[in-house]
Amino acid sequence: MHAAENLTFNFGTAETVAGKFRSAAQSVRDQQSGRQSFVSTGSQDFKGGFADGFTFNAETASADGTELATQLDQVAEAAEHLASQAKEENERRQVAREYYEHKDSWQGKVEEFFHLEGPAPTGPESSPVTPPKPIESKGMARQSPLELATASNGVSSGNPENLRSYANGSAGLNEELSGLPGTLSSQLSNFASQCQFGSLNADGVITAFNDWMTANKNDVTWARTVADAFEAAGGEGSVATVSNASLFAALKNAGVNASRTDLKIPAAQVKGGETTTGYASDPINTANGNFIEPELDLALLGLPRRCVLNACTTASRKPMVRLGQVGTASWTSGWY
Structure with missing residues (x-):
């Protein structure tokens, strides 16, 4: 066989992988307005340091969601580009087979x-x-108002019903996305096993997706814990005031982080496949496209040094005969 066989590459799988990642990116984007609406509800009648912290956490979640969606889209684009490259490689191999x-x-x-x-x-x-582009640096990391040394001073006030409304709405949105990281991880495994041309590694993007979801759940528990503290202070159905120190203590007892940190979302790692001319075993002069077939036509033994007569045939030129000695430079550039 002079021409290479087609690649082991399932183009249907590649299309599915790209579609799943692009759909996940759109799902994250589609939720942004809904999440912001719930944040607006939770912010009503919310005052003080913890209100500022609530806003900070929501802004961080939104920014990270936008970056996550961008990276998910880039994974889809990488899968499509590898599929396109594999299709072109198969076309080159088909041309070679037809030639032979x-x-x-x-x-x-x-x-x-x-x-x-x-x-x-x-x-x-x-x-x-x-390769997918990494997210540009955000510069100096932002500091949550709840991380300031004076954060435990003073008081915060709010209506527990508003915070619970935010928490319940956000929890519903989180549930809608809960199965996506696992689905995308399975899709990557399918791509690795069924699309064997180049490589695509987006494990870091999947990890970031899981981390984003975990932080979202923490925000829900945060709101419910603070709402419970306001209710305990007599604020069910109305605004109550609680010291910031007490709210920090309540979050600590619930095992909840007071502040949300920016996610580090790495770009997917993609490597293109090794492209060929489509010719597997016979050499091709890539400078002019000539087919080259060297042959040993005559060997003279019994001399001080073994002499050989080689013929190198190309597809578009007459045979070239070269006389030389093994282990030494050829005597001439070629005899015709």
Whole structure:
């Protein structure tokens, strides 16, 4: 066999992977307005340091969600680019197979006998795979108002019903996305096993997705814990005031982080496949497309040094005969 067989690459799987990641990105984006609406509800009648902390956490969640969606989209684009590159590689291999089928036909043999062959054809060229771009640095990390040294001083006030409304709405949105990280992880495994051309590693993006979801759940528990503290102070259905120190203590007892930190979302790692001309075993001069077939025609033994007579045949030129010695430079550039 002179031409390479087609790649082990399931184009349907690649299309599914790209679609799942792009759909997940859109799902995250579609929730942004709903999440902001629930934040607005929770912020009503909320005053003081913990109100500022609540706003900070919500802004951080929104920014991280936007970055996460961007990286999910880039994974989809990487899968599609690898599929495109694999398709072009298969096309080059098909061109090579068709070339050899013609070469073995009676017409091809006649062309070879009369040296009428042209350069060996090659298929379409492939553009290099562009790695996904990492998220640009946000500069100096923002500090939550609840991380200030004076955060435990003073008081905060709020209506527990508003905070619970935020918590319940946000929990519902979290549930809608809960199965996506696992689904995307399975899709990546399918791509690795069924699309064997190049490589795509987006484990870091999946980890960031899980971390984002965990932080969202923490925000829900945060709101419910603070709401319980306001209710205990007599604020059911109305505004109550609680010291910030007491609210910090309540969060600590519940095992809840007071502040949310910015996520570090790495870009997916993608490597393009090793492209070929489509010709597996016979050498091709990529400068001019000529097919080259070296042959040993004559060996003279019994001399001080073994002499050989080599013929190097190309598809578009008459045989070139070279006389030389093994282990030394050839005597001439070639005899015709």
